[in-house]
Amino acid sequence: MAANRILRSATQPVKTAATLSSEQRAEEAGLRRTSVPKEKRVRPALKRKPERELQTSPKRVQITTPIKQTRHGPLEVTKGHASSTSSLDRPAEPYRTNVPLVTPKGSHLVAYSKDTADMSPSRTNLPRPRTTIGHILEEACAHLVTMEPKLKSIIKQHHCRMFSPEGLTEECDPFKSLASGIMAQQVSGAAASSIKRKFVGLFQPHPTYKEAEDDLKFPTPEQVALCSIPFLRQAGLSERKAEYIQGLAAKFANGELSAAMLVNASDEEIMEKLTAVRGLGRWSVEMFACFGLKRMDILSTGDLGVQRGMAAFMGKDVSKLKAKGGGKWKYMSEKDMLEMAEKFAPYRSVFMWYMWRVEGVDVNVVEES
Template sequence: MSLRRSARLSTNSLTATPEVESPNGVVNGDAKGASKASRSTSKKRKSRASATSAAVSTQDESAKKTTKLTETEFAVPEIPKTPISKQRKAAAATTPSNPPPLTPTPSGVGLMVSTTAVPIPNNEADAQPRPTEPHATNAPLSTPGGSRVVAYSSSPIKPLSASQEETASPSKKKKAKEVVPPDVGAMQPPTSTVDTLLKDACEHLCKIDPKLKALIEKHHCKMFSPEGLREVVDPFTALASGIIGQQVSGQAAASIRKKFTALFPETDPSFPAPAHVIQKDLATLRTAGLSQRKAEYIQGLAEKFASGELSAQILVSASDEDLIEKLVAVRGLGRWSVEMFACFGLKRMDVFSTGDLGVQRGMATYMGKDVSKLKAKGGKWKYMTEKEMLDIAAKFSPYRSLFMWYMWRIENVDISVMNAD
């Protein structure tokens, strides 16, 4: 080959357009085809990137919703917003925003307390200073037969049997309204009465830590007051209402409960007895707005009360540990729900819930920690470890329920959903 021809071939090879394979496998042999392929590839890459971004965004939104549910599952119902005047808007613009912390208690507790307390009878017997004890059930509990069960009575009366209760005349039931379980004698002797329990508990808290006195004087705990301790509680209604209120707003819980009681015309608007609930099938119970699981939980709870596996007598006479263990074994009742029932329903004075975020936050504030910084930490124990909480609360025993109540109050947490001052 001549040198001149060799040079021409070399020049042609340098200026020739290389073959480009498009994403769909077509081979383009010119620059125009390569450009089109490049644009097509770019568009598809952008499309894929956009789809990926959308998927990630959806996942992020889902994660945010999950986080929000965890953070606000203890929130009280939202109050509808009212129009804000221009003057208020202007004032808000110049005033630092400091929103109150979320309440630590879910609507289940509010429903548990506000819908189960029977009006206090106004008679001479109920005015008597009934004995109380910190580790006992200090609330009078009602039974489906109409009698009441108490841990200690100022005038013990022989209880009626189940068959006697069904056939007894109203006068007999009234005479035997206060029943003391036979094994209640195993408890410690009463140290206070319904008239002095709150006073004794407050004095104990102030003796352990005098700085709590200002908080106690500012917030009166009606729950453990003489009036609160005389309110009669129906345990089945309290526990079932707590299940209804799990993970829904207070407004939704109240609506579901109203529809639920309407399923039982013979007792509506009062809550139905366990015997009535077990007669309805799950499909009927779900028409009130209950999920399949909640319907199963309430019916299962009703079966335990109807069979006698759970009763007012058992809840009164059980020790704190036995009570928690027995109720946690019931489907639909977690430890937190049981602790709230023991405290706000049964009025037991030495209940302490380490799993409550509001209690954790209040205790962190009580110990002088910067709660706003701790909140960003994340995790179940972001405010304080379980061991720290137990160690601090131990010295306030046997009145840790009241100490826990004030740990909610210490940050001005609005728990009016549970107890009006």
């Protein structure tokens, strides 16, 4: 039997490369490479979608364009809701704007991006950021307590939301904030809110002189600059306030003022530029820098609430000081206020906020406007 098997094997033709067809050779080579049949071979993995397409929540989508270089330093230009452009590790600096600023076209500008935070100040024209928005309030409070231990109890009693991580992720529309501040001058909070809603209503597709809904879009500087004074007055504005707001709009429309300038300019530059606008005095600009831009080293010595709080914190009888009069500086002199607050730099905005709280001053109206 063994002889028969040998004989049959010898009589069968031997397969060589010469006797195999091209298809047979390919199949033979494939069988040698793998023993997996064709129908069971694993298909190659599908091409992975770009990361941007894998985002599931539209509120957290972030689309960042290349960094834009201006004479005020590099800016991170983003589109979308402010919360998507601001994470807790976004760089922060007390002497610069710490919230995203909204442009008329809907982009958001921030002073520092993660890519530019470590750049040399000679390249960015900015001080190197010393912390992040997630830690700046904590560091500010620690500095205040180190300089003045008596502040510890006040800080524990009152949470400063405006400089908290939550507060620093809120966006600011500079034109809207400044125009709203002008509307609120010398009127009650309720009256200011009513005027603002009527003002917004004038610029809707079907203009109305009645109060508009709170969620309607505020007009752009270009829209307001083209309006006549009588038209603006239909919102309940005085003629002078209508002129102030129209003039403010014109400066934003022609580029003399811009979000790009306000996000990175120094405190002194902002004061100089904005006080040159009719209707914006020093106090108005200080409140905008503090509540709007969230700058950390602002001290409004002309604010009576701050004066009263500082005087009370020093142990003075505020009621007696008020009775004596004294005009603008009835509670403390400007010189004394500056000397007292000097040690709290670069966090004098936070110190000022707590001085308001010492006397129970309601700052919500200013913050909301």
